[in-house]
Amino acid sequence: MTLRLALSLLGLLCLLGSTSVRAVEPDEILKDPVLEARARHISEGLRCLVCQNQSIDDSNAPLARDLRVLVRERLKAGDSDGEVIDFVVARYGEFVLLKPRFTPHTWMLWLATPVLFLVALFGIFLAFRRRKTASAGGVAPLSGDEQSRLDRLLDRG
Structure with missing residues (x-):
């Protein structure tokens, strides 16, 4: 029983440990929690141009770091979320968006x-x-003559 419990706990720890790890460095984090939350929200929707299937928030690539810093600088400068995204799209193209615009x-x-x-x-x-x-x-019904002939054949068999 204790072995089963230990294995269950180990499995739970592995599952919890496999959650996505953010690549945001401590020196990138803004002191204002509201601005940092906005930066994280924006970063989750921007594609890392090196990794291509990761957001810049999840990527360790140097370009992703540069983009995270750029997003935070624009937010500190007073840009709205839309203005930050528009700035990044103007600079890198629509491909930078993980969810393309309609x-x-x-x-x-x-x-x-x-x-x-x-x-x-x-x-x-x-x-x-x-x-x-x-x-x-597709199939026509049997005529009277055909039906009687079939009945005779089946009676003999």
Whole structure:
């Protein structure tokens, strides 16, 4: 029983230890907790241009550090969250956003999945409809002569 408990506790510790670790260095953290919370919120939505699948808040890359510092500098200068994001996008392009904006040049990105899903549903609907039509009208009923001949064959077998 104690071995099972020890293994359970060890598993729990491993699970808790595997949570995401932030790459924010202590010297980057702002003294104002409100500004720091805003900086973290903004950093979670910006892509590390080196790692590409991590936010700058999670990345240890030097460029991600530079971006985190830039975000904090802009916030200390009095910029709003939107102004900070717009500044970073103007400097590095839309790719820096982990969640792209809904603009005319990203409509295809946002709408492709729902449109393809609807097309697939329509295709499935047509396939079932054709199958139902083919099975309902595909075989003609037996004539009286055919039915009597079938009955005679089955009685002999």
